[in-house]
Amino acid sequence: MQHELIDVLIVEDENELAQLHAELISKHPRLRLVGIAGSLAEAQTQLAEKQPQLVLLDNYLPDGKGITLINNPLVARANCSVIFITAASDMDTCSQAIRNGAFDYILKPVSWKRLSQSLERFVQFNEQQRVWKIVDQQNVDSLYQLQAKNYRQDGGSKGIEENTLARVQKLFNDQPAYCFSVDEVVSETGLSKTTARRYLEHGVDNGFLSVEMQYGKIGHPRRMYKRSAA
Known part of the structure; x- marks a missing residue:
């Protein structure tokens, strides 16, 4: 059966982070990136x-x-x-997002695996809404469970090759x-940027690496990766 693609807009002014999100969307067969906005004004234009x-x-x-x-x-x-x-960890912002129907609320620094799981749950949520024209209590419970589903604490090792790791x-x-920046890891290992990011985020998800944001004088902050303290 042919599935309709779900159009996704990224609103993020940190270019490196926006590109990370774009890569995740491009890997999902049901999602289609339609734009990246770096400001509220751009977001409103692209929404329309x-x-x-x-x-x-x-x-x-x-x-x-x-x-x-x-x-x-x-x-x-x-x-x-x-x-x-x-990065807003205050309860007022979180409560406002929930009250206004946000599907999910993810704190920075963003876990690649956590966002991947959220996107997958949204795809399932969207599909069930499309298929079910009339719902019973079990259907409704299933939709709410998708929105508040517990996350599997697996190793997130799909697509991770032992020698490269x-x-x-x-x-x-x-x-x-x-x-290390992503570019430095690419230079040192010879991996592509996409592959390097995947292995770096795998390291973060498993606690091997930690993320630090580096704020320069010009431009947006960069994600820097460091060996976590033992």
Whole structure:
């Protein structure tokens, strides 16, 4: 059976993080990236033009807070769901996101696996809404469970090859105090950028690596990876 693609808009002003999100979306057969917005103004324009079914929404944007977009009429008109991705750990922001119907709320630094699971649950949630025209209590319970599902604490090792993982781990074990950028890992290991990111995020998910945000004088902060303290 042919499935319709789910259009996704990324609202994120950190370019490196936006590209990480874009890679996850591109890997999913049911999701289609329709745009990346780096500000509230851009987001409103793209919401009106693209009418996505899902928005990955950052809170701290150059021209305001993403939380103000969550109850914008543009979101309601497009029948659009929101996965909130933010460094905002205060309860007021979290409560407001939940009250306004955010599908999920993910704190930065973002776990690749955590976001992957959220996207997969949204795809299932969307599919069940499409298939079920009339619901009984079991159907309703199933939809709520998808939105609040417990996360599997597996190793997230799908697509991880042992020799490549050992090469990446050796780099960090040899220099445990150094913070590596993705580009430095690419240079040292010879891996592609996409592959390097996958192994780095795998290391973060398993506690081998930690993420630090490096804020330069110009441009957006970069994700830096360091060997976690033993």
